[in-house]
Amino acid sequence: MAERLLTFSIFRYNPNTPEIKPYMQEYKLEEMPGMTLFVALNKIREEQDPSLMFDFVCRAAICGSCAMLVNGKPRLACKTLTKDLPSRITLLPLPVFKLIGDLSVDTGTWFRHMSLKTEAWIHTTREFDPRAREERMDNETALKIYEAERCIECGCCIAGCATANIREDFLGAAGINRVARFMLDPRDERSPQEYFEVVGTEEGAFGCVGLMACEDNCPMGLPLQMQLAYVRRKMAAAGLAARPQTRAC
Amino acid sequence: MSVYQTHTTDVLVIGAGLAGERTAIEAATHGLDVIILSLVPPRRSHSTAAQGGMQASLGNCAMGYGDNPDIHFEDTVKGSDWGCDQDVARLFANTAPIAVRQMAYWGVPWNRVVAGRKKLPDGREIEDLKEYEGLITARDFGGTAKWRTCYTSDGTGHTLQYTMDSIVIKMGITVHDRMEAIALIHDGERCYGAVARCLRTGQLHAYLARSTVIATGGYGRLYGVSTNAVINEGSGMFLALETGVVPLGNMEAVQFHPTGMVPVGILITEGARGDGGYLLDKNLHRFMPDYEPKKKELASRDVVSRRMIQHIRKGYGVESKWGPHLWLDIRHLGRKHIYTNLREIANICKNFAGIDPAEDLIPVRPTQHYSMGGVRTNIDGHAYGLKGLFAVGEAACWDLHGFNRLGGNSLAETIVAGMVVGKKVAEYTLGATLDCPLQLVNEHVRRQESRINDLISGRLGKENVYEIRREMENTLMEYVGIFRNGPDLQKAVDKLQELYRRSLKLGLRSSGKYASPELASALRLPGMIRLALCIAYGALNRTESRGSHAREDYPYRDDVNWLKRTLAYWPPGAELPVLKYEPVKITELPPGDRGYGESSAANAAKSGNHTQENKK
Numbered sequence A: 001m002a003e004r005l006l007t008f009s010i011f012r013y014n015p016n017t018p019e020i021k022p023y024m025q026e027y028k029l030e031e032m033p034g035m036t037l038f039v040a041l042n043k044i045r046e047e048q049d050p051s052l053m054f055d056f057v058c059r060a061a062i063c064g065s066c067a068m069l070v071n072g073k074p075r076l077a078c079k080t081l082t083k084d085l086p087s088r089i090t091l092l093p094l095p096v097f098k099l100i101g102d103l104s105v106d107t108g109t110w111f112r113h114m115s116l117k118t119e120a121w122i123h124t125t126r127e128f129d130p131r132a133r134e135e136r137m138d139n140e141t142a143l144k145i146y147e148a149e150r151c152i153e154c155g156c157c158i159a160g161c162a163t164a165n166i167r168e169d170f171l172g173a174a175g176i177n178r179v180a181r182f183m184l185d186p187r188d189e190r191s192p193q194e195y196f197e198v199v200g201t202e203e204g205a206f207g208c209v210g211l212m213a214c215e216d217n218c219p220m221g222l223p224l225q226m227q228l229a230y231v232r233r234k235m236a237a238a239g240l241a242a243r244p245q246t247r248a249c
Numbered sequence B: 001m002s003v004y005q006t007h008t009t010d011v012l013v014i015g016a017g018l019a020g021e022r023t024a025i026e027a028a029t030h031g032l033d034v035i036i037l038s039l040v041p042p043r044r045s046h047s048t049a050a051q052g053g054m055q056a057s058l059g060n061c062a063m064g065y066g067d068n069p070d071i072h073f074e075d076t077v078k079g080s081d082w083g084c085d086q087d088v089a090r091l092f093a094n095t096a097p098i099a100v101r102q103m104a105y106w107g108v109p110w111n112r113v114v115a116g117r118k119k120l121p122d123g124r125e126i127e128d129l130k131e132y133e134g135l136i137t138a139r140d141f142g143g144t145a146k147w148r149t150c151y152t153s154d155g156t157g158h159t160l161q162y163t164m165d166s167i168v169i170k171m172g173i174t175v176h177d178r179m180e181a182i183a184l185i186h187d188g189e190r191c192y193g194a195v196a197r198c199l200r201t202g203q204l205h206a207y208l209a210r211s212t213v214i215a216t217g218g219y220g221r222l223y224g225v226s227t228n229a230v231i232n233e234g235s236g237m238f239l240a241l242e243t244g245v246v247p248l249g250n251m252e253a254v255q256f257h258p259t260g261m262v263p264v265g266i267l268i269t270e271g272a273r274g275d276g277g278y279l280l281d282k283n284l285h286r287f288m289p290d291y292e293p294k295k296k297e298l299a300s301r302d303v304v305s306r307r308m309i310q311h312i313r314k315g316y317g318v319e320s321k322w323g324p325h326l327w328l329d330i331r332h333l334g335r336k337h338i339y340t341n342l343r344e345i346a347n348i349c350k351n352f353a354g355i356d357p358a359e360d361l362i363p364v365r366p367t368q369h370y371s372m373g374g375v376r377t378n379i380d381g382h383a384y385g386l387k388g389l390f391a392v393g394e395a396a397c398w399d400l401h402g403f404n405r406l407g408g409n410s411l412a413e414t415i416v417a418g419m420v421v422g423k424k425v426a427e428y429t430l431g432a433t434l435d436c437p438l439q440l441v442n443e444h445v446r447r448q449e450s451r452i453n454d455l456i457s458g459r460l461g462k463e464n465v466y467e468i469r470r471e472m473e474n475t476l477m478e479y480v481g482i483f484r485n486g487p488d489l490q491k492a493v494d495k496l497q498e499l500y501r502r503s504l505k506l507g508l509r510s511s512g513k514y515a516s517p518e519l520a521s522a523l524r525l526p527g528m529i530r531l532a533l534c535i536a537y538g539a540l541n542r543t544e545s546r547g548s549h550a551r552e553d554y555p556y557r558d559d560v561n562w563l564k565r566t567l568a569y570w571p572p573g574a575e576l577p578v579l580k581y582e583p584v585k586i587t588e589l590p591p592g593d594r595g596y597g598e599s600s601a602a603n604a605a606k607s608g609n610h611t612q613e614n615k616k
Ligand SMILES: Cc1cc2nc3c(=O)[nH]c(=O)nc-3n(C[C@H](O)[C@H](O)[C@H](O)COP(=O)(O)OP(=O)(O)OC[C@H]3O[C@@H](n4cnc5c(N)ncnc54)[C@H](O)[C@@H]3O)c2cc1C
Pocket: B014, B015, B016, B017, B018, B019, B020, B037, B038, B039, B040, B042, B045, B046, B047, B048, B049, B050, B051, B052, B053, B054, B055, B156, B157, B179, B180, B181, B182, B215, B216, B217, B218, B227, B228, B229, B231, B232, B235, B236, B267, B269, B369, B370, B392, B393, B394, B395, B407, B408, B409, B410, B411, B412, B414
């Protein structure tokens, strides 16, 4: 394949200098074999513009740091290969999250807040006994919990979600999936009523309009649709789903 | 006048990986006020990237029956090539099972024993008994006598870190993320906290604490190709070194993982070989059994890495434009196994190399992976040289790993050490006062301010941070790799010294204002080169081979002269570290044969007739 000359159009804005309005800046870069946006952005920073802000940590699609809008779609930049993109590439920061600067957004604070709101830890009245053997668990159950725990808090599902873009307090697919993770866990002693307080609201499972953009955007391929349905079923089974109309998703 | 914000707390933990968070939880459990600092949100720490697992001798799975802390201890000491402190290894092996079980209690979905007969990829039949069903199971990792590595599919680090962080959130422990410690506040005797720079605004902060814990992880990114996250730049280590009074232990002990994917260096977990994967050469020949008939692909990492390079040097490497590599073959494990237990590998192969490991071979080469060395502490985690300073996790040289860490022992160390050291931190802190002279704080902040001003104004020079950094990376890659020798190491030291001098004359090209990423890199670079010098100079002076430190000109372990630990100090204004040595603590297991590796093979060949001698 002939090497292409790529044109990057990148969103620039620093909240510390509000007098300088947001603008798009262009950079040209020669494509290299196997080039990811991680490689490309670092090359731009090191060779052309050391002020450019963006976030990478693991560069292996494991840590969830690097999500951004790549030609309009929420993607993990580190695992996006330039060869899969046209030669003109537009990069914007994820919406919904607080902007730190350029392509860097504060997903960390959002997800910590979500964990607090959903009380995303095991609720148990048992004490840990350091001398005792561990409680038994069926391996299938362990695998199911792990399946829901694979979320890397990247924010792609939030950024692409219609509800999250208009409702600041919406838990989003990641939040509802997080609740599902604890519902599935026999170690967590919360009752359906207690869960209802967390997700049985417009901020939770009932705020979702079911267009499933979230599942399409999830880089971990989490079955978000299934988890959303599971949580709603649980709420309904508890006889607590106050809403008459069911929504298709 | 300096403008900075001051925060006061009982315990300051620098680093929110597994080690930092576990230490913080322990200290908070003792009623202390804790602040954790981190470059990134805790759940993005490098600990989340660990896939393989965590060692603890539960003995629940068929291939683990009969396991106990004694065997774990012995494997660890052998793995370290007798470079570890045995009292630490003993404490560690005894505590690891409790650590794993506590993590289960807190919510980690460990994979569990499923009873029944099974056939291993090599044809052996095993049976998991009903009485153990539902208990935490384990997989095989290199250098262990039993299957001892507890895991959650391929996301062990992820589930451990998410669970640990859920407890931090539940306990309401304060975390300041995007806050980088850039200097320790100390008076040469006691540590009073740290100066930090906010990575959102660029503002300076002073954190004053009765005790300070360094939990900043490893320094993998000193090397040009590493399995490590890009934030693993060894910052906690160089902050400690910079005090002039705290030494770094065994910095020459650098682990190379056998299977970094070519060319990006992303790790393919040892679980791949543990679950039955093979290493193949360009003729698709499985060569490890030729070198290591007993442990094959599962000898310790230092040994497998050397065997791979040896084999490549004999001309059996697969040529590519990124240099020769070998193949990892997991096709025979079957699509189902690969896409459940090793799914992360499948994803990595697909995303970064465009291949499907159920059908294709994976290109691999030994790649920088882990720092055995670090801030030297005693068994309580208390750093040498400064009262009130502790270190824990990969940033520390506690010294559990000596000259080679076993796979799965690092996650276990972060949590076990977090428990043990956290308790000692609490004890120390409860008996300590917070009486930091304001003058001292001002001085420390001002020093950082003037560094920043110099970088912005370019007063001291116009050297380019990225260029010098690249040269440092290349120097280590080329001259301080898996096989080392005197002339190359000397070249590395000379080159690094030149780079070090230049790094003191950096000048920024951007404005350096606010959260400037260029400024952040420029502030770190001199410290990183100091670490590189500790590694290269320590390696030059250690005229023997031990664990991961393999000298071609001194190919044998030399217990007469080198059963000791290197301590590297950096006196103010120095251009080279000052090396001192201390004895290794041996309490139970006297130095002997590891049972795998080159010396073991040599022993067998010579059947003990000759003593080995390094050529002088
Ligand atoms: C790809 C990969 C796979 C691995 N797999 C395994 C495995 O299967 N089993 C195993 O046992 N080990 C494994 N390891 C090793 C193990 O994961 C690490 O050694 C361990 O997680 C380190 O934990 P830590 O808490 O010491 O540091 P980290 O998790 O690296 O955390 C460091 C923390 O310090 C913070 N920090 C750094 N500098 C500063 C600063 N200046 N100011 C403020 N904060 C700072 C960071 O933000 C971060 O929160 C693996 C390593 C890699 C690279």
